[in-house]
Amino acid sequence: MSDKRKRVSVDQSSCIGCGTCIKVCPAGVFKIINGKSHAVRPDACIVCRACITHCPTSCITISPREYEPIKRLYEG
Amino acid sequence: MSKAYLAKSRLRKLEAEESLPNKLTKLLVEAGMEDIIQKGNIVAIKVHFGDTSNSGYRYIRPIFVRKVVDLVRSLGGIPFVTDTWGLKHIESAVKNGFNYATLNAAVIPANGIKENFYYVVKVPDAFHIKEVQVAGNIYDADVLINFAHSKGHPSSGYGGAIKNLAMGCTSYKTRGEVHNLEKLDDIGEKFQEGLVDATRAVLQNKKGKVIHINYIMDVQPMCDCAPYSDNPIVPDIGIAVSTDIVALEKATLDLIDNAPPAPYSIAEKLGLKPGDNKFFKIHKKDPYIQVRAGEKAGLGTQRYELIEI
Numbered sequence: 397m398s399d400k401r402k403r404v405s406v407d408q409s410s411c412i413g414c415g416t417c418i419k420v421c422p423a424g425v426f427k428i429i430n431g432k433s434h435a436v437r438p439d440a441c442i443v444c445r446a447c448i449t450h451c452p453t454s455c456i457t458i459s460p461r462e463y464e465p466i467k468r469l470y471e472g
Numbered sequence: 473m474s475k476a477y478l479a480k481s482r483l484r485k486l487e488a489e490e491s492l493p494n495k496l497t498k499l500l501v502e503a504g505m506e507d508i509i510q511k512g513n514i515v516a517i518k519v520h521f522g523d524t525s526n527s528g529y530r531y532i533r534p535i536f537v538r539k540v541v542d543l544v545r546s547l548g549g550i551p552f553v554t555d556t557w558g559l560k561h562i563e564s565a566v567k568n569g570f571n572y573a574t575l576n577a578a579v580i581p582a583n584g585i586k587e588n589f590y591y592v593v594k595v596p597d598a599f600h601i602k603e604v605q606v607a608g609n610i611y612d613a614d615v616l617i618n619f620a621h622s623k624g625h626p627s628s629g630y631g632g633a634i635k636n637l638a639m640g641c642t643s644y645k646t647r648g649e650v651h652n653l654e655k656l657d658d659i660g661e662k663f664q665e666g667l668v669d670a671t672r673a674v675l676q677n678k679k680g681k682v683i684h685i686n687y688i689m690d691v692q693p694m695c696d697c698a699p700y701s702d703n704p705i706v707p708d709i710g711i712a713v714s715t716d717i718v719a720l721e722k723a724t725l726d727l728i729d730n731a732p733p734a735p736y737s738i739a740e741k742l743g744l745k746p747g748d749n750k751f752f753k754i755h756k757k758d759p760y761i762q763v764r765a766g767e768k769a770g771l772g773t774q775r776y777e778l779i780e781i
Contacts, residue, residue, distance in 0.1 A: 422648050444648030448524070449558040449587050460698050463626035465756040469738055 403459045404435035404447070410455035417456060420446040473775045474716035476723040477503045480780065481689060481710040492689075493539045495781065496711055500543055500683065502781055503713040508683055509615050511548030516613035517541065518582070518640055520621055520696040521555045521565035530690035530701040532621050534569040536711070540617060540685075541577045551577040554609055556640050556647075559585040583607035583643055590643045593673040599665035599765065600653055604673030605643035611677065616641075618684045618717070622724050624693040624705065627654055628664050629751035630759030631695055632724055633684040633717050634766060638670035646670055660757030668765040671717070675771070686712045686724045693738050693754055705739035705750055706731035718772030722763050725751075 404425055406417075413431040423440040426433045426447070435441075435456075447456045479495035488494060509515060517540055522531040537553060544551040553570060555561055558581050565571065570579050583589045589608035595601060610616060620636035628635065639647050650666035675682060688709040692702050709727050714720035732746050733739035744750050751759045767774050 420644075422645065442648040442651045444644040444651065445557060446587070446644040446648070449560060449644065454560065460700075461626065463755070466626055466693065466754060469742065469754065 404438040404441050405457050405459070406433045406435055407455040407457070408432050410453045412453055414452060416450050416452060417447040420450045422446070473777055474714060474719035474773050475503075476712055476714040476716070476719050476776045476778050478712045478723070478727075478778055478780045479710050481708045492710065493535050496536055496539050497543050498781055499711060499713050500540070500685075502779075503683060504715060505543060505683060506547060508681055508715075509544060509547040509549045513549045513614035514612070515544045515549040515551045515615040515617060516582075516610050517544070517551055517553045517577070517617045517619055518610065518636060519553060519555060519570070519619045520636065520640060521561055521570050522568040523697050523699045524557070524561060524564045525699045526564055526567045527699040528696060528701045530623070530692045530704070531568065531696045532619065532687045534574045536687065537570065537619065538575050540619060541575050544617070545576070549615065552609070552613075553577050553579045554582040554607075556582045556587065556607060556642070558583075558587045580609065582609050582641060587644050593676050595669050595673050598669045598672075599769070600662060601646065601649055601666050601669035601673075604670050605646045606673050606676075607641045607643065610641040610674060614681060616674075616678050616682045618682060620684070620686050621690070621696055622686045622688045622728065623691055623695060624751050624754055625695045626755050627651070627757065628660050628667065628759060628762060629755045629757035630725060630762075632686050633720050634667050634671050634762050637674040637717075638667035641674045642670050658756070659761075660755075661761050664757075664759075664762035665765045667762055668769050668771065671766070672769055672771060675717075683713065683715055684717045684720045686720055688712060688724055688727060691728060703737040704734050705737045705744075705754070707734050712778075714776070716772035716776070718763055718766040718774055719776035721766065722760075722774045723776045723778050725759055725763065
């Protein structure tokens, strides 16, 4: 499919590297690198939002998915 | 043939009783709410609280939820207002106007503060999702009032009563499984069939104890979960109610498709006309798939009689 998946980001200044997001994410989006979580596979996100619900420092955000049909309507 | 009831937002007279919040009460009584709620019943009212950044604004106005709460209380029910995404969504809800002060009912997460309270419900002959994690407080409620906002959605073309239950009354695991189905085709077919599987599970212990409401106002192109809102694609229509979720969704989609495009909207930009399948033209996903799948799965019938009050 041509649609891009949701983009996931982790605020590095708030992340405490606890690994909760890794435990709850069913898609393997996150990885701990140098003691902090990084969204290394953001394209794999299936938008279940478990990471946001569980993160103890609320440092994860998922930006809206960019669906091509509607994106073209707004940007075309 | 099932009955669907409609209250139009257009005023017929300059009188308070003609205003839509008051007509909602009449609509629910007409649709049989008094037969569904018994004194002492715990009644879940499922709405969408809006996006977590409090940037979108075209969700159900809290005054309408308050009217539902008032009616539930007058019938002896004990209402609570609820949505998924855990306690963090309650924080957003309060900012968006959904709280005890405005609603006169508890506002609580559907499935626990971190979405870990659920019951596993099996779906016989499912299209795709054979086991669904149904939100615990929805499952435990004696009565479910499914109060949905009808609007566009990029995954299914449209989201209303079916999607409000499928994605809004389940756990993150089930939501993820349903969203994963999007990868299987480009027209939203499998995704919408997954919505129907999840809806079946949510409704499994609610026979004769559920009523569905579609708020056909602020029919914006995108979902309430998006951190933005746009002008509605059609003029405000009103509120429709039925105990048959398939009939309600079919009636709602027909009303939206038969309406003219709203000025200054993406529908106007696209040159849409009355009679067009508007959500298909906007999202390239046919929203009637979920209606047909719902009928096939035994959730109701597409044949409806629309009764305007």
